[in-house]
Amino acid sequence: MPPTAVSPTRRRLLLAPALAAALVLVGAAAACGGGDDAGAGDKRVQLSVFWWGGEKRAELTEQALRLYSSRHPEVTFKVTWQGNTGYYDKLATQAAGGNAPDLFQIDDNYLSEYTDRKVILDLTPYVADNRIDLSKFPSSLAQYGQVGGRTMAVAGAANTPAMVYNRTLLKNLGLPEPRIGMTYDELIAWGSRVTDRSRGRVAGTMDPSADYKALWLWLRSQDKDLYRGRQIGFTEDDLTRWFELWRRAHAAGATPDAATLRVANNGDVSRQLVATRKAATSFMWSNQLTELQKYTTDELGVVSYPGDPQAQWARASMYWAAFRGTRHPDVVVDVINFLVNDPEAGRILGTERGLSSNTEIRQLVQAGLTDERMKATAAFETAMVERFGPAPVPPPRGHPRVRALLITAAENVQAGRATPRQAAAEFIAQANAALAG
Template sequence: MTIGMRAIGCLAAAALLATTGCSGDSDDAEAQDQKVEINVFWWGGEKRADLTEQALALYTARHPNVTFKTHWQGNQGYYDNLATQAAGPDGPDLFQIDDNYLTEYAERNVTLDLTPYTTSGALDLGKLPDSLAKYGQVGGRQVGVAGAENTPAMVYNRTLVRQLNLREPTVGMTYEQLFDWATEITQATDGRVAGTMDPSADYKALWLWLRAQGKELYAGSQMGFTAADLTTWFQMWQTARDSGAAPAPAVIKEANGGDVTKQLVATGRAATSFMWSNQLPELQGTTKDELALVSYPGDPKGQWARASMYWSAFRGTRHPEVVVDVMNFLVNDPEAGKILGTERGLSPNTDVRKVVGESLTDPTARATIDFENAITPRFGAAPAPPPKGHAKIRSLLTTAAESVQLGKKSPKQAAEAFLSEANGTLAT
């Protein structure tokens, strides 16, 4: 992302110039009388674009003086384009961002500080789970608002489990219990289906495992755990592979990239996959077997209400009050919530989520909402959003885990190498 990183520096400078040059010039005070055009930018597919534009059209129907200029694209190259656009004269007033870059954009003063608007009530976060609202804060400032809520979930093949007359996995089961259960599946299918995917390369799984032990993935600008911790994590999954609970390394590698169509619960290579809860409908579309959700193993207090993505405002926008009102509308309006549905994840507003749930006819989408509503009360407090360099850390973890899976390094060697490189990445 070198192009994007250079552009972010220009973007920050542009934000400062725009804020200085436009102080007192903003026409938001006269927004009821003057025409206002808000530039909105997000990533996603055609379905997301259609639903987002429908919701924005509803806002315009209620506020005829406000119109929108929308831009959207696929995830690849999104942040390069976002940074470049925001550095120019027609940067996006409102844009989608995730926790890979939220901290970096906030620390470079690219994002508008939303704290005064949450304090005044112009941006109402009262119906968001507390941990979800706080997960949009960086350095004590509210810099993003969850566009949707999501949480990690272990997706399992319910049809297969019932055919084998085995118990279904439960919330709070330990990893040792998961391995015992998974070994039964592997044995009962004569190795045709492994009991569980090996998520040792999955930062989500590692993070939740650490949090259940009172530790974090990050501690400021350093990793929040030791090489000994990571060695234990890698060894645990090596044992699972050796016992047959998890499949062979070549099979695991197929799914490490995160592609939904290559997940082992979708391809039939394993009875579980470690995913995001809102991916259940997409996964279900890949198989005739019934899939179901349960939390990752361990105490659910390790999980938190996580933003699948945020809405943030550009610090240099000429219309901050209008932009904030649009954000408030997208998050809190029931009719907007019904339009947006679950495409980005579940509505962050728990009241709106109930309305959306009642309007859904797809049983798989309803199952996602039911799971999220049932597990949310058991969540722990949210950590700080990941620091700058999170995307690189995720890649380094995959490399380290695969080096163990493929037998190239021991768990201890891979853990020590990862910590050294990861801490160096965060320090730059």
């Protein structure tokens, strides 16, 4: 049976009652001149879809949506996409005017905020009756779409924090590669050896003290968390210890100077130290390995962040969310289910947003990969699935501001402008204020 004839999971079985009724109602409204496309004929539904990304993402997403329309000719799509810069400004403007897209892309930086603003449709009832099937998702990935115990969005793809390292450099220096489960003390000792063996030309490791992901996982390995409701979930003493850890690492020669670190602290892929050969490691997301490889001729490898792998979880690289005010909630829900659970849609979308959230579709896509870096990313993510711990609650409103404050605090310590204690105290006060605002 060809792929387009396959009944993908339970979607086609569950389509009929609610979705068909919705389409009939819309068709009746259109016949009276009140539909989305007056004069376009009965049963006509046009959904607006908005996402960020490049041309390749647009091409693949539109191809998948055309596949949906080929199966449901009464449903068409009005698509809009742009780069990440300015995306949330535009989405906020649309939401404030009550004119948000029916279906849009969102990430964990803003999921709680848009839930609090009551912009997003609560998908919990649709998950409960399997109109959105999350049974093939890693449990922590399904959980990471929940805010306040309600499913507010569905992971469109997955990735996880990953430490990218320079395999070629290590081979030339005769040093071992980092391994899953190594402690931060072991990483620092290893990094000092890299610096020594390279005679200071390459620092052993990036100092990730400004990276909220690294701090978060370090805290989780100690049964703590980045947030506790609408407050910071750790103490001034905890953050002081984190900053002191990396100050000791610098004293041991494992990390670069402050000026070198500052270039990479904002996360720009092209400026990461593993790509510019300023350090043997960079702390990134797993799906960024392919992009990093474009900036160096050295072979790069990928491993988990140091610490207990159970501190990590399957993170949504992005979610699909529905507008609470959409006129066609049942149709939008069916499209979301199609995008994440249909095998043919999965083949079309591939790994552009990350690895498929549906583990069965992930296997299908993984079997057809030809890019060696993407193969490595997929293999790493697959190996980590069995090690993942439970997902935390998505970050609360104010998270982007907290991330910026952490970078400032860490850079003050890195440059010697503040002691770890001073930087930690100032951060805690400012971050809690940002979360309360």
